[in-house]
Structures are given as structure tokens and as C-alpha cells.
Amino acid sequence: MIRDDKELAAMRERVATFERMLEELRKTARPEEWQDLSSGYRLEIERMQREILDYLVRPASGAKRASAG
């Protein structure tokens, strides 16, 4: 679980790294193996993206409530 904006930035960087891995690996992978080879990287990226969204939809800890006027 992402706890703060610093970890959010780290997670985003990790997603980008795994996407670059996939991008490089697909250049040389054989078509008949690509589904198996890519599946782990895809799942890891999806897990990280889910964690990012879970963090972003939580209220920010320092956010103030809007006053009713």
C-alpha cells in the first residue's frame, strides 16, 4: 500500500521501468511465447497501477473540508 506522495512517485517510476522492460522484451520475443513471457510483467504492472489508483482515490491527509459558508 502506498503511504505518501514519495512512495507514489517511486511506484510510478517502477511502473515506467516495467513498461520499458516489456517494450524491450517484445522486440526480441518469439510470437508463440510472448503471451506467456509477458504475462508476469503485465500482472505486476496492473498490481502497481491498482495501488496507485487506490492511493489517489483516498482523501489527501492534509486536505481541508470545504466549509458550508
Add this chain to the structure above:
Amino acid sequence: MPARLRRAVAQGVSLEPHPHLSSLWFVLRYLSEVLPALNSNGDLPPGIHRANWNEVEQRFGSGSKARTVDVVLIMTRDFRIEDCSSESRALFSHLQAEARYGASVFWAREGTLPRDFMQAWQVKRDGSLRGILEVG
């Protein structure tokens, strides 16, 4: 070593290197005892630590806490997945390997690895670094 993977070994699944296995990395988390000593986060110190199969079996084969394990298989250039037995083939399908052995298995072929491939496995989700284990 996850309990299901340990049971599979007990039932005869060999952990001996596959003839097309070039090298293999374990990314171990939440271990109770490993060499070198774990840091305060329960990780290996940053870097790639080499071990042989006997050391892995002795350290992780039994008697330690359940944990999650990422396994990275680096196969030789001439590896062909379609030549694998059905039992071995499960290792190369992430979901099947996770269901059958309780480990997250990633794989690639030597000579095709991105430049920062092994560095990437040393970065934890919070951005800090951990060590990984090379078995060979």
C-alpha cells in the same frame, strides 16, 4: 521457499537447473534468515548475492516463515517453450506458476535483457533498494 513450492519439491519436482536455464534470481521478501544478514526491513543488503542450490535449499527449504518470492528465470538463447514438458511449462506461465507453486515467476532470454533489468528487481515498491539472490 513457499510451502506449495516446497511440497512440489518433496513430491519430486526438481529444482535442478533446466538445461536451458542460464541463470536465475530469487527476489526474497520477509525472510527470517538468509545470508548475508538481513537489514531492518527484512531484506538482503542491496546488490546481487550469489548462492548455489545447496545453499538455497539449506536456507530456504524448510523451517522458516512463509513469504512471497519473485523468481526470475534467465533462459539460454536457444530455449523454446514449446519443447518443455507440461510440468515445466507451468513455470513459464505466471498465473499457473503462482497457483501451482505459490511463486511469482518472470522470465526472459539471455541477450535480450534491457540494460537496467537486474537493477529494476532491486528496487522495492517504496523506491528503496534490496538485495537479490543469484542462483547458479
